[in-house]
Amino acid sequence: ETGVTQTPRHLVMGMTNKKSLKCEQHLGHNAMYWYKQSAKKPLELMFVYSLEERVENNSVPSRFSPECPNSSHLFLHLHTLQPEDSALYLCASSQEGRGPDTQYFGPGTRLTVL
């Protein structure tokens, strides 16, 4: 596998379910990101991890819980979501330390909350 991969690609869940989104980057980068892409709205940065430490949390509700066990993997744990959380969730990675570097995106997970 190359680049940034995300699983699952599609997820349908009820409001009481618990699920996790997975992201893996094969680029040797040291920073990873979660974005939310909703229809008619700009991409929203949710979380940033640098060297496995969370450095950004943009007022995201606690029903979203990120985890970065190592520099190649990033998870987004979901629980008791709301229908308005339905969106495309994108993961990205970059190499910190060279100024704002190119972020490489995965294909996203299309989440539907019933």
Added chain:
Amino acid sequence: AQSVTQLGSHVSVSEGALVLLRCNYSSSVPPYLFWYVQYPNQGLQLLLKYTSAATLVKGINGFEAEFKKSETSFHLTKPSAHMSDAAEYFCAVSAADSWGKLQFGAGTQVVVTP
């Protein structure tokens, strides 16, 4: 703080015609500027980026953009549209001293007609 405005949420161009997508930014420090493209059911892919070197930046697939500080603009162009250019295009800005914090515009959907 940085922000981006993309003029026009939808653009329709004829095959072979000029593609022009407008992006204006605001930034209190020298910006880094990016154009990304998103094809259906895919993540974002970098087209090109400006990082304070040459003001005319050439990217992939025949696209280019010109940084104009006096106009705070970074418009994207392609001389001749191809059917495969149908996609959504995002302009993004980051400050030179704040890696990872990309601010995206709302996006412009490009439709190419035969």
